[in-house]
Amino acid sequence: MSNILVFNKPYQVLSQFNDDQGRETLAGYIDMPNYYAAGRLDYDSEGLMVLTDDGQLQHQITNPKHKVEKTYWAQVEGCVEEHQLKCLRAGPMLKDGPTQPAKVRLLGSQTEKLWPRVPPIRERASIPTQWLEIRISEGRNRQVRRMTAAVNLPTLRLVRIAIGSWRLKGLGVGEWRLEDTRKPSSQ
Template identity: 85%
Template structure:
């Protein structure tokens, strides 16, 4: 039987169960035998991860050919302008080629409900920050960070809030819950 759990990965936790360098891993938070991450989330990113005990389902969730949309809230450094939004929506060209079109919008007050990050982001009082919601169906290495950098908006904080039908909702950082299989 396929089981799914969704996990709110903290900042600076590896999206795997062991590490030969002693860094924090999923094992610190999840002690479910034979569960595996369906996709990765960078060490310096936070938010939703989906884990399953079904290898076929794991492949279906994580394989980019299935075009499962992933939603990120991204705090960027600088004042976002319409030209930058247009470039992000069109899909900027990175060193490994053009990205697919993305759904991008400015976020407002909903980000005030986010948990504090430890350690907090660097703050420069002379440089504003803004939050974006970016939805992509690709899965390149550090893609969202590279996309924002390509339009001169360095990423300060990156939180994945959704993968396909699964949402982080009110899941606290470091916690997980059972979910239904939707695919």
């Protein structure tokens, strides 16, 4: 039987259990032997990570051929225009080729539910920010950040809120919970 642990990774925590450079890791938050991260979340990104003690399930979650959807909230710099949304939805061209189409929408007040980031993002009085919800099934390195940069909307803050059927809901920063063993959905 598979065991699942969902974790709300804080900003500037590595998504691994040890680091030879002394940076903060998962070990500072999770003391559960034989659990391994099913995918990574960048050091400067926050939010949902799924860990499991089942290698097959770990592979199913992370392998792009299974197309497990990941949902991110991205705070971007600038005013989002319709042509930028269309480009993100079509799959922008990156240095390593075009991305697959993404599901993208502007967010409103939902982001008020997020915790404050420590340290806070930089804010410039003359440049507004907006939040996007971006759902992708690929897992390229820093993909969401590279996608928004490709359409001239640099990401200032990135929070993953869902992986397949697993959700961040109800978890405070640095908190984790055991979940049932539902297989990830491919929405």
